[in-house]
Amino acid sequence: xxxSDPGVLTVLNPRYRSVKxxxxxxxxxxxxTYRDPVRVSTPKSFxxxxxxxxxxxxxxxxxxxxxADRVSLLVAAADNRSVARAxxxxxxxxxxxxxxxxxxxxxxxAEAHVDNANRQFDRAQRTLERANDSSGRQAxxxxxxxxxxxxTAYRQAHxxxxxxxxxxxxxxxxxxxxxPIRNGTRAVNRTVLVEVSDLRPWTLGNLTVSVDGEQRMERxxxxxxxxxxxxxTVPVRVRLTDRVNEIVVGVTDTDRKPGKxxxxxxxxxxxxxxxxxxxxxxxxxxxxxxxxxDPDSDSAETPDDESAxxxxxxxxxxxxxxxxxTRFGASGSPVPAGGRYRW
Numbered sequence: 001x002x003x004s005d006p007g008v009l010t011v012l013n014p015r016y017r018s019v020k021x022x023x024x025x026x027x028x029x030x031x032x033t034y035r036d037p038v039r040v041s042t043p044k045s046f047x048x049x050x051x052x053x054x055x056x057x058x059x060x061x062x063x064x065x066x067x068a069d070r071v072s073l074l075v076a077a078a079d080n081r082s083v084a085r086a087x088x089x090x091x092x093x094x095x096x097x098x099x100x101x102x103x104x105x106x107x108x109x110a111e112a113h114v115d116n117a118n119r120q121f122d123r124a125q126r127t128l129e130r131a132n133d134s135s136g137r138q139a140x141x142x143x144x145x146x147x148x149x150x151x152t153a154y155r156q157a158h159x160x161x162x163x164x165x166x167x168x169x170x171x172x173x174x175x176x177x178x179x180p181i182r183n184g185t186r187a188v189n190r191t192v193l194v195e196v197s198d199l200r201p202w203t204l205g206n207l208t209v210s211v212d213g214e215q216r217m218e219r220x221x222x223x224x225x226x227x228x229x230x231x232x233t234v235p236v237r238v239r240l241t242d243r244v245n246e247i248v249v250g251v252t253d254t255d256r257k258p259g260k261x262x263x264x265x266x267x268x269x270x271x272x273x274x275x276x277x278x279x280x281x282x283x284x285x286x287x288x289x290x291x292x293x294d295p296d297s298d299s300a301e302t303p304d305d306e307s308a309x310x311x312x313x314x315x316x317x318x319x320x321x322x323x324x325x326t327r328f329g330a331s332g333s334p335v336p337a338g339g340r341y342r343w
Contacts, residue, residue, distance in 0.1 A: 019058045026052035027075065035202060038085045043158075045082070046151035049075050054144040060137030069139055076128060076143040083124070083150040083157070087117045090157035093164050093199050093228045101167035110167075113160035120153035161200055161228060170204065170253040171197040174272040175233055179292075181278040184243025192238060192272065194249045196221065197231045205252030205265060209236050212246055221251055243276040244293050 026048040033045045053075055059068035094114050101107040124146045131142035175193035182188065198204055201221070209217040216238050238247065250269035273281040273292040281292030 016058060016062075016064070019055050023052040023055045023071075026055075038081055039089075040082050040154075041202070043151050043155050046079055046147050046154060049079055050144045050147040050151070053140060053147060057137045057140045057144075060140065065136055069135070072140045072143045076131070076147055079147050079150050080124070080128065083121055083154045086154050086157040087114070087121050089228050090114045090117060090160045093161045096228075097164045097168055097199060101164060103167060106163055106167045110160040110163040113156045113163070117153045117156035117160065120149055120156060124149040124153060165199040165203065168199055170251065170266075170268045171195075172249060172251060172268045172270045174247075174249065174270050177272050177280040177282055179274045179276065179278060179280050182243060182276040184276055187239055187241045190238050190240050190247075190274075192236050192247060192249060194234045194236060194270070195232070196234065196251060198253065199228055201228070201231055203254045205254060207234060207236070207249065207251050209238055210248045211238055211240065212242075240274070243295065245274045246293065247272050247274070 030040070030045040030048050033040045033042050035041050053072045056068040056072055059065055091114060094110060097107070097110075101110075127142055127146035127149060131139045131146065134142060173195050175195050176191075192209065194207065194209075196204065196207075204221050206218050207221045208215055217236060219236075221234065236249070248269055248271045250267055252265040252267055254265035275291075275293050275295040277295040279288070279290075279292075284290045284292040
């Protein structure tokens, strides 16, 4: 923008130079707090905007009064949109978490915060309406007051979301647990589909992937947008050189208390175990009772000792010595007759 733009103040009188510089510095600083075109990440944005707009009252009664009024109008309108979105986000999170928060006291408290956010937002609207009916210093001062009220509404909305997020927690899991038969003589690339669910996904830290205790990757967990409930699947690619592997994926939830290492939040992880026997680890543990990190361990569900036949369990279960009537699903997991395992 240039000084010829209607929303930019020129400095015809050096006496106002410091006023313009202070206001410009505050307003430019808030730009870095936007997570998307509407949502901001901190209530400090409204503090800075209110201070900047309040400073513009110095231009009241001068040749720059109309431009100062225009700047205050634009800033207040932008902040109003941000808080309207924050309140709506809080309402969405409140509705989505109903029945999910075990502590009903926490849910009721969050509900009260959302109600307070709506009341403060409505109060700010009335102040903005009065500003539109005013002019000069009074209009600018009223917009600064409205922005401070919007800040309170923003804090109430985000406090509600914070409480609900802590009450439900973060879920991380591996979507594809298939374990194709392989002998481990050649390295393979494995795509791990990591699904993450969180009410406030923007509070999550980096996604990490470790194989057998060695961290292979760390990357920011980018959500669909900047809002709540925007969760999804993140594909990550790792190279496996051995037949038996334990893959651990995890994120840090900064909304929750630090773990034992004190690293700024609770670490939430999911593990998938591969041993190249054709059976996924969940089925081995919960269906067969075998070791998901041993391709030739014994099953407690059959009379035979499969660990003595030197054959991978996937092939052993498909042989005449396996359970009668065994069928196999798409992931290589046995499906018992008359039923279906969903892992």
